[in-house]
Amino acid sequence: MTRAVSLYELAHARSGDKGNRLNIAVVCREPVFFEPLRERLTEDFVARVFRERKPTAVRRYELPKLHAFNFVLDDVLDGGVNGSLGLDGHGKTLSFLLLSAEIEIPASLLDPTEGPSPEFMSGGSR
Amino acid sequence: MAQAGRHAVVAKQVWIGAAAGFAGDRPDSSGPLIEALAQHDGPRFLIFETLAERTLALAQLDRLADPARGEVPALKRLLWPALAPCAAAGIRIIGNFGGANPFGAAAKIKAWAAELGCADLKIAVVAGDDLRGTFTAADFARLETDGTLLSGEPAIISANAYLGADAIAEALDQGADVVVTGRVADPALVLGPLKHSFGWADDDWDRLAAGILAGHLLECGSQVTGGYFADPGVKDVPGMDVLGYPIAEVDPDGTFTITKPAGTGGLVDRRTVTEQILYEIHDPAAYLTPDAILDLTQVELMEIGPDRIRVTGARGRARPETLKATVCFDGGFLAEAEISYAGQNARSRAVLAIETVVKRVARPHPSLHVRADLIGIVSVFGDTAGTLLDASIPSGQDGDLRVRFAAETSDRAAAECLLDEVEALYCAGPAGGGGVRKRLTPRLRSASCLIDRTHVTPQISLLETA
Numbered sequence: 001m002t003r004a005v006s007l008y009e010l011a012h013a014r015s016g017d018k019g020n021r022l023n024i025a026v027v028c029r030e031p032v033f034f035e036p037l038r039e040r041l042t043e044d045f046v047a048r049v050f051r052e053r054k055p056t057a058v059r060r061y062e063l064p065k066l067h068a069f070n071f072v073l074d075d076v077l078d079g080g081v082n083g084s085l086g087l088d089g090h091g092k093t094l095s096f097l098l099l100s101a102e103i104e105i106p107a108s109l110l111d112p113t114e115g116p117s118p119e120f121m122s123g124g125s126r
Numbered sequence: 127m128a129q130a131g132r133h134a135v136v137a138k139q140v141w142i143g144a145a146a147g148f149a150g151d152r153p154d155s156s157g158p159l160i161e162a163l164a165q166h167d168g169p170r171f172l173i174f175e176t177l178a179e180r181t182l183a184l185a186q187l188d189r190l191a192d193p194a195r196g197e198v199p200a201l202k203r204l205l206w207p208a209l210a211p212c213a214a215a216g217i218r219i220i221g222n223f224g225g226a227n228p229f230g231a232a233a234k235i236k237a238w239a240a241e242l243g244c245a246d247l248k249i250a251v252v253a254g255d256d257l258r259g260t261f262t263a264a265d266f267a268r269l270e271t272d273g274t275l276l277s278g279e280p281a282i283i284s285a286n287a288y289l290g291a292d293a294i295a296e297a298l299d300q301g302a303d304v305v306v307t308g309r310v311a312d313p314a315l316v317l318g319p320l321k322h323s324f325g326w327a328d329d330d331w332d333r334l335a336a337g338i339l340a341g342h343l344l345e346c347g348s349q350v351t352g353g354y355f356a357d358p359g360v361k362d363v364p365g366m367d368v369l370g371y372p373i374a375e376v377d378p379d380g381t382f383t384i385t386k387p388a389g390t391g392g393l394v395d396r397r398t399v400t401e402q403i404l405y406e407i408h409d410p411a412a413y414l415t416p417d418a419i420l421d422l423t424q425v426e427l428m429e430i431g432p433d434r435i436r437v438t439g440a441r442g443r444a445r446p447e448t449l450k451a452t453v454c455f456d457g458g459f460l461a462e463a464e465i466s467y468a469g470q471n472a473r474s475r476a477v478l479a480i481e482t483v484v485k486r487v488a489r490p491h492p493s494l495h496v497r498a499d500l501i502g503i504v505s506v507f508g509d510t511a512g513t514l515l516d517a518s519i520p521s522g523q524d525g526d527l528r529v530r531f532a533a534e535t536s537d538r539a540a541a542e543c544l545l546d547e548v549e550a551l552y553c554a555g556p557a558g559g560g561g562v563r564k565r566l567t568p569r570l571r572s573a574s575c576l577i578d579r580t581h582v583t584p585q586i587s588l589l590e591t592a
Contacts, residue, residue, distance in 0.1 A: 012361060012397065014354065016406030019272060019574060025404030027397060052513040061410050065426050065439070070404045078510045082180060082457060082571050085497040085532040088506040097507050 002104040010037065010105065013095035020080045021072060022091040024098050028067040036105045037069070038062060046071050049101045050094075053078075071098070135325035136378075138168035142316050142340070143373045145208060146174040146221075147347025149181050149200045155347065155371040156208040158387035162373060164215035169323045172212055173315040174204055174221030175345045182309055183454030183570045185225035186284040196227030197234065206238060213244035213303065220294055220315050224306040226284060228253050232306045232589055239304075246591055250302030252293040254584040255309040257285040257451055257577070266453050269575035276573050280455035283570065287451045287577060290416030291337075292328075293584035294318025300588055309452070311415045313341025316374065324378050334418040335442025336380025339425065342413070343384055343402055343437070347371050350384060350402040351433075352392030365391020385434045394433040416449055416579070418442040448576040457569035458536035463548035464501075466528045466561040473523040475556040476500055482555060483531060486547045491540040494533050501528035528561075534569065541566055 007013075010033045013026045026041065028034045047058045053076040061070040081089035088094075143159035145151075156172065163170040176198045189196025201223045212219055224231040228251045239247045261269070263279040270276045286309035295318045297305045305318070317337040320326065326333045343350050351372045356363040363369075370390025376382040384394055403422060407413055413420040421441040428436040467476040480498040487496055499505035500515060502525055508514045533544050545564040552562060 012357070012401065014401040014405055016404075018406060018408070019572075021272070021408070023404070023406060023408060025401055025407075027400045027404075052509040052511075054509075059409075063404070063410055063423060065424065066400050066403065068400055068404060070407060070410055072408045082454075082569070083534075085460075085495075085510050085534060086506065086508065087499065087501075087530065093506040 001107045003107040003110055004102045004104050005110065006099065007041070007101050007103050008099040010103070011099065013099050015091050015093075015095040017077060017080060017090045020075050020077045020083070022076050022094060024071045024073070024095050026069045026071065026098065031067045032109060033105070034064060034067045036109060037103075040103055040105065041069065045101070045103070046073070046098065049098055050076055136169060136323050139166070140169045140171070140320060140323045140376045141166040141373055142171045142173060142319060142344065142376065144173050144175065144344035144347050144371055146176055146204050147345060147349055148178055149176040149198050151176070151200075151204065151347055153203050153207060156204075157211070158390050159371055159373065160208060160211045160215060160217060162387035163217050169319070170215075170217045171319040172208065172217050172219050173344065174219070174223055175312050175315055175347070176200060176204070177222045177225065177309060179452050179572050180454065180570050182226055182286055182452070183284040183572065185227065186454070189226045189230075194230055196225055197231035198223040198225040201231055201234065202238070205235065209235070209239060209247075210242040210244050213239070213247055218298065218303050218305075218319070220305040220307070220318060222307045222310050222312075222315065224251065224308045226256075226308065228306045228308045229587075235304055235306065236589055247303045248301050248591060249304045249306065249589045250297035250300065251587045251589070252289065252297055252305060252307040252310070252584055253587070254293070254582060255286040255289050255307075257287055257582070258282065260581055261285065261577070266573075266575050269577055271574050271576050273573060275571060276453060276455070280571075283454045283456065285451060285453045287449045287582045288416055289582070289584050290314050290445075291317035291321050292417070293586050295321035297586045297588070298322035300586065302588060311417070312345035313338040313415055314417060316341030316344055317417055320376055329444070331418050331442030331444060332440065333380040333442070335420045336382065336440040337376070338413070338415050338418060338420045338442070339403075339422070339437065339440040340374040340376055340382045342420070343399065344372050344374055346402065346405065348392060349405065350398055351386045351394050352398055355393070355398050355401060361397065363391070363393050367391065380440065381436065381438045383430065383434055383436050394435055396427050396429060396435065399427055399435045399437070414446050414450070416445060418445050447579060449579045449582055451575045451577050452572055453575055454570050454572045457571035458534060459538060459541040460532065460534050460567045460569045461541035461544045461565075462530065462532045462567070463545050463562065463564035464528055464530045465548055465551055465555075465559045466526070467556070467559055468526040469558065470524050472525045472527050473500075473503070475558065476527045476529050478556045479529050479551055479559060483544070483547045483551065487544050491537070491543055494535055494540045494544070496544060497532045499530045501530055502526060505530065
């Protein structure tokens with residue numbers, strides 16, 4: 001059984017830019033989320049989230065030791081910080097556009113007895 | 127570079143603090159860092175990273191207006207409070223705050239040092255990043271990567287190669303207390319002092335990569351110590367108002383610990399460090415720098431204490447034969463104007479304002495593309511074509527909305543037409559529009575080139591001491 005949740009429930013993220021190219025680091029809140037996200041948080045999935053910006057390429061890099069993914073989206077920043085007409089030419093805010101996407105994951109991972117530890121919420125060590 | 131000149135090889139840890147991650151960074155960051163670094167019995171350095179892509183072109187425009195200027199404008203604000211305390215504690219300073227005029231910046235620093243009673247500071251300049259005398263606009267057009275912005279051979283304002291760590295290390299070898307650079311690869315600000323202190327060989331790729339990773343984690347200042355991280359209730363960061371800036375405690379083998387000064391706010395944990403490891407990275411197996419190619423894929427983090435993360439596993443490969451260069455050129459004008467609508471039916475009135483301005487501007491300037499955003503509905507998430515905005519504009523709905531218009535053009539009259547038409551909404555627009563603000567900004571565009579490293583010769587000059 002799966003359940004739809006926002007990616008925000010499973011991960012945190014940070015965007016960076018180089019010219020017209022955006023990268024978004026997606027870091028799993030819990031190591032246990034890495035495998036299901038590897039399966040579902042695909043390049044196609046991310047391309048769909050950003051479809052209005054018409055990316056010419058979306059690449060995903062996996063970092064299992066950091067429980068993280070790095071997404072690189074080409075040509076989505078309207079020319080980048082020196083060319084964009086938008087308020088956020090860096091794309092700094094776009095990490096939260098990706099985090100707002102809904103994603104299906106096994107419901108068992110969200111079971112409160114086995115789900116994210118309260119330690120995460122307080123920033124404790126894992 | 128010859129290892130013979132490297133006399134300061136040490137077996138102790140080297141501590142490096144980062145007091146600035148960009149030109150707009152906070153001036154009181156250095157105090158706690160200097161206090162913490164002073165406790166270390168071993169080589170200690172403070173770095174300032176202040177050169178975003180565009181900052182150097184702006185500095186070049188300053189220099190054209192006044193040959194004595196051209197340094198990073200924040201130089202005095204950032205460095206003045208740090209200079210005397212660093213001199214007293216034997217902390218050496220490295221910064222790319224020279225901008226478009228490292229010699230001018232060094233002269234200013236020398237004068238301030240005298241004023242502050244530390245006239246004996248040795249100040250070195252690393253130059254050689256400026257490529258304007260080496261390449262023509264046609265050369266740059268040929269060398270451009272990831273685009274064709276330079277194909278029309280625009281008038282170039284600045285063109286600078288990203289220098290590596292060698293020249294910084296050499297300046298330190300020569301005894302510099304303050305190293306002033308223009309454009310260098312940001313991590314080189316950290317790798318330079320590490321190469322100087324540990325005497326790492328030029329082909330010791332794994333150690334160089336570790337130093338680059340330390341530099342990458344420090345170069346954005348507080349972004350690794352809880353800055354740009356807080357999300358209340360989910361990712362809480364204590365003491366945001368007194369955020370500590372980072373220190374890397376580096377071992378001779380290149381492994382290092384990221385931490386921050388005691389008593390400061392902020393947070394160093396797996397999450398803050400992981401977010402920053404991948405910041406502005408593309409292929410994590412191949413982060414290209416002038417000094418080595420860094421492979422991050424085997425990096426591991428260990429929480430070894432409160433606000434202490436041990437970083438291991440950086441791997442390196444031979445440095446690229448090309449250097450990246452950023453070329454900046456005139457980009458016309460950016461025209462921006464805003465107006466607010468609030469209360470009943472605000473959304474419909476805001477949409478009518480957009481339609482009205484777009485039609486009015488199109489009559490005299492049919493080729494001017496006007497972007498409109500509805501701040502409060504869709505703005506930063508929106509695309510310039512307005513697809514996302516169109517999809518989310520049903521009429522009606524109350525609210526407190528701000529309409530933002532933007533256009534880019536080299537035709538000043540067209541830019542001003544947009545600004546005037548937004549202001550005209552005060553009388554000739556929908557009901558209840560208020561709070562117009564408008565701004566016309568000269569724009570700089572930038573492009574990236576790859577150049578053969580044999581065309582670039584870094585120069586190191588030590589200023590005469592008084």
